[in-house]
Amino acid sequence: MIQITNVIKDYTLASQVYRVLNGITFTIPEGMLAAIVGPSGSGKTTLLNILGGLDSPTAGEYLLNGRDVSHFDPDEWAHERNHTIGFVFQSFQLIPSLSARDNVALPLVYRGVPARIRRIQADEGLERVGLGHRKHHRPAQLSGGQQQRVAIARALVGDPPVLLADEPTGNLDHATGLEILEILRQLSEQGKTVVIVTHSAEVAQVCRQVIEVQDGHIVTNTLEMEQKV
Amino acid sequence: MTWSDGFSLAFHGMISNKLRAVLTMLGVIIGVAAVIVLVAIGQGAASIVSSRIETLGTNVIFVSPAAGTPFPMSETGIIAHALPFSVQVVPEMNTGGKVSTLSTEGTAQIAGTTSSYLRLGGISVAAGHFITPQEVSSAQHVAVLGANQALNLFGGQNPVGSSIMIMGQQFQVIGALNAVGQGPGASQDNEIFIPITSAQPLFGTTQLSQMIVKTSSPSQANLAADYLTNLYTNELGSSSAVNVASEDQVLQTLQATRATFTNLLAGTAAIALVVGGIGIMNIMLVSVTERTREIGIRRALGATREDILLQFLLESMIMSLSGGLIGVVAGLGIMNLIPLILKTPAVFSPSALILAFVFSTAVGLIFGLYPAIKASGLDPIHALRYDG
Ligand SMILES: Nc1ncnc2c1ncn2[C@@H]1O[C@H](COP(=O)(O)OP(=O)(O)O)[C@@H](O)[C@H]1O
Ligand SMILES: [Mg+2]
Numbered sequence: 001m002i003q004i005t006n007v008i009k010d011y012t013l014a015s016q017v018y019r020v021l022n023g024i025t026f027t028i029p030e031g032m033l034a035a036i037v038g039p040s041g042s043g044k045t046t047l048l049n050i051l052g053g054l055d056s057p058t059a060g061e062y063l064l065n066g067r068d069v070s071h072f073d074p075d076e077w078a079h080e081r082n083h084t085i086g087f088v089f090q091s092f093q094l095i096p097s098l099s100a101r102d103n104v105a106l107p108l109v110y111r112g113v114p115a116r117i118r119r120i121q122a123d124e125g126l127e128r129v130g131l132g133h134r135k136h137h138r139p140a141q142l143s144g145g146q147q148q149r150v151a152i153a154r155a156l157v158g159d160p161p162v163l164l165a166d167e168p169t170g171n172l173d174h175a176t177g178l179e180i181l182e183i184l185r186q187l188s189e190q191g192k193t194v195v196i197v198t199h200s201a202e203v204a205q206v207c208r209q210v211i212e213v214q215d216g217h218i219v220t221n222t223l224e225m226e227q228k229v
Numbered sequence: 230m231t232w233s234d235g236f237s238l239a240f241h242g243m244i245s246n247k248l249r250a251v252l253t254m255l256g257v258i259i260g261v262a263a264v265i266v267l268v269a270i271g272q273g274a275a276s277i278v279s280s281r282i283e284t285l286g287t288n289v290i291f292v293s294p295a296a297g298t299p300f301p302m303s304e305t306g307i308i309a310h311a312l313p314f315s316v317q318v319v320p321e322m323n324t325g326g327k328v329s330t331l332s333t334e335g336t337a338q339i340a341g342t343t344s345s346y347l348r349l350g351g352i353s354v355a356a357g358h359f360i361t362p363q364e365v366s367s368a369q370h371v372a373v374l375g376a377n378q379a380l381n382l383f384g385g386q387n388p389v390g391s392s393i394m395i396m397g398q399q400f401q402v403i404g405a406l407n408a409v410g411q412g413p414g415a416s417q418d419n420e421i422f423i424p425i426t427s428a429q430p431l432f433g434t435t436q437l438s439q440m441i442v443k444t445s446s447p448s449q450a451n452l453a454a455d456y457l458t459n460l461y462t463n464e465l466g467s468s469s470a471v472n473v474a475s476e477d478q479v480l481q482t483l484q485a486t487r488a489t490f491t492n493l494l495a496g497t498a499a500i501a502l503v504v505g506g507i508g509i510m511n512i513m514l515v516s517v518t519e520r521t522r523e524i525g526i527r528r529a530l531g532a533t534r535e536d537i538l539l540q541f542l543l544e545s546m547i548m549s550l551s552g553g554l555i556g557v558v559a560g561l562g563i564m565n566l567i568p569l570i571l572k573t574p575a576v577f578s579p580s581a582l583i584l585a586f587v588f589s590t591a592v593g594l595i596f597g598l599y600p601a602i603k604a605s606g607l608d609p610i611h612a613l614r615y616d617g
Contacts, residue, residue: 049610052529054528054529054609054610054613055610074533074534075533075534075535078528078531078532078533078534078536079531079533081529081530081531082530082531083531087529087530089613093522093525093526093529093613094526095523095526095527097245106526106527106530107530107531109230109234109238110230110527110530110531110532110533110536111531112230112231112234114231115234154530158531
C-alpha cells in the first residue's frame with residue numbers, strides 16, 4: 001500500500017523556484033491497478049520517481065506498506081527498491097552490453113544471490129513473459145515489445161509487492177502496448193500493487209483507480225469518488 | 230553485491246574494450262618494467278664494486294682508467310716501479326657474459342686476472358686450484374668458479390674437470406671458490422675467474438678494467454694513492470684520466486652513487502607510475518560518462534552508492550594490477566637481455582617485484598578513486614535521463 005500526504009516538490013533553476021508538485025495526497029491500496037494521468041509536464045514522472053525513492057520530495061509524508069519511508073537516505077532506498085519495488089520505464093532502460101538473462105538477473109546481483117540461482121530465476125522470469133527462447137539476445141537484437149517484456153521480467157524477478165511503470169506503452173505500437181498492459185493487469189490480479197503513469201485514455205480505462213494530476217495538484221482520484229459515493 | 234560478483238563485473242568492464250584497456254595500462258606497464266630493470270642494473274653495478282671493497286681488505290687501492298684512457302697490461306710494471314715501497318699489483322678485466330654447461334645456462338661476471346689475485350685475500354679455494362702463473366703465461370682456457378656460479382651451473386656437484394662455455398668458448402673448470410657470504414658485497418660468488426691472457430681475445434680488447442694495488446698497511450695505501458695520482462696527472466696532464474681511489478674514497482663515492490641512483494630510480498618510477506595513473510583516471514572518467522545510464526539503471530534496481538563505487542574502483546585496480554603484471558614479465562625479460570646487450574650484470578631483486586605490485590595496486594586505487602566517487606555520486610534520475 002502506498003500512502004502519501006501533502007507531498008511538495010520544488011526545483012530551483014537559475015535561483016528561481018518552481019513548484020512541480022504542490023501538496024499531493026493519495027492512497028493506493030495493495031493489489032490496486034492504478035493510473036496516474038495528466039498533461040505533459042504536469043509532474044507525473046516526478047511523482048513516480050518520488051514513489052520509488054529515486055527522487056526525494058521537498059516536503060511531505062510517505063508510508064510504504066505501512067512503514068514511514070519519508071526520511072530514507074539513498075542507500076536505504078536502494079535496498080527498498082531492490083526488495084519491494086520493481087521499475088518499468090518508457091525507454092526500457094536495459095543495459096545494452098548484457099544478454100536478456102543477465103539484464104533480468106540484475107536486481108538479484110544486488111541481493112547477493114549466487115550466480116547459479118540468479119540464472120535459474122532469470123530464465124523462469126523470461127519464460128513467464130514469453131521470452132524463454134531469447135535468453136541470450138542482447139537488447140538491440142530484440143523488438144521494442146520484447147525489450148519491454150525483458151524489463152518487466154527484470155522488475156518482477158525479485159518478487160516485489162509494488163510495480164511502478166512510467167509510460168510503459170509509450171514507445172510501443174498499439175497492439176504491443178495492449179499486450180504489455182494485459183501483463184500488468186494480470187500482475188495486479190495476482191496481488192501486486194501496480195502504478196502506471198500514462199497519458200493514454202485507453203490505458204487509464206483499464207485501471208480501477210485513476211489519479212489525474214494538473215499543475216502540481218490532484219484534480220480527480222476515482223477511488224476517492226467511489227468511496228464517497 | 231558479493232565480492233566475486235564485484236570482481237567479475239569489473240573484469241568484464243575491462244575486457245569489453247581490450248585495446249583500450251591495454252593502451253591504458255601502457256603507462257603502468259612501462260613504469261613497472263622500468264623499476265625492475267633499473268633496480269637490476271643498479272644492484273648489478275653496486276655488487277661488483279662493493280664486493281671488492283668488502284672482501285679485499287683495507288690495504289687496497291683501485292686504479293681504473295676513465296673512458297678513452299689507454300690502460301694496457303704494461304701499466305702493471307709502471308705502477309710497481311713508481312712506488313717507493315713494494316706492493317702487489319693485480320690487473321683485472323671484467324665483463325658480463327653468458328655461461329653454460331650442457332644442461333644449464335646463465336649469466337656471470339667474467340674476470341680476467343692473474344694468479345696473484347688469490348693473494349689479495351678475501352677469497353679461498355674450495356676445490357681444485359686457483360689460476361697458476363703457467364696457465365696465465367700460456368693463455369690456457371681454464372676457469373675458477375665463484376660459489377654461486379658453481380652452484381647454478383653444477384648444482385652442488387664438484388665442477389672441477391668439467392667443461393663450460395664462456396661467451397661462446399670452451400673452458401676447463403680447474404677450481405671452485407668458497408662462498409664469500411651474503412649481502413650486497415657477495416658478488417665474487419657470482420664471478421668466474423679466467424687467466425687475463427685468455428680474457429683478452431675473449432673480450433676482444435687489451436684494455437684493463439682496473440688495477441688492484443695491495444700495500445702492507447692502510448696508511449701506505451693512502452700514500453700510494455697520492456703517489457699514483459701525481460704520477461698520472463703529470464704523465465697524462467689530467468687528474469681525471471685515471472682514477473685512483475683508496476677504499477675510503479671508493480666507499481664514499483659508492484654511497485653517493487647509490488644514493489643518487491636510488492633517487493633517480495624513485496623519481497623515474499614515480500613519474501612513470503603517475504603518468505600511468507593519470508591515463509587510468511582519464512579512461513575511467515570516460516568510462517563513467519559512457520556508462521552514466523547504466524549507473525542510473527543499476528541504482529534504480531537496487532545498487533547502493535557503495536556498489537557503484539566498488540564496481541569502478543575494482544575495475545581501475547584490476548587494470549592497474551594487470552598492467553603491473555605485464556610490466557613485471559616485460560621487466561624480467563629485458564633484465565635477462567641486459568648482460569648480453571650492455572655487458573653489465575643484472576641482479577634480480579625480489580623487493581623490486583614487491584614494490585612494483587604494491588605501487589601498481591596503489592596507482593589503481595588512488596587514480597581510480599576520483600572516477601569511482603564521481604560514478605557513485607551520480608543522481609540516478611539524471612543518470613537515467615542521460616543519453617550518450
Ligand atoms: N531536474 C529538474 N530540474 C528542473 N526542473 C525539472 C527537473 N525535472 C523535472 N522538471 C520539471 O518538472 C516538471 C514536471 O516534469 P515531469 O515530472 O517529467 O512531468 P511529466 O512526466 O508529467 O511530463 C516539468 O516542468 C519539468 O520541466
Ligand atoms: Mg514523464
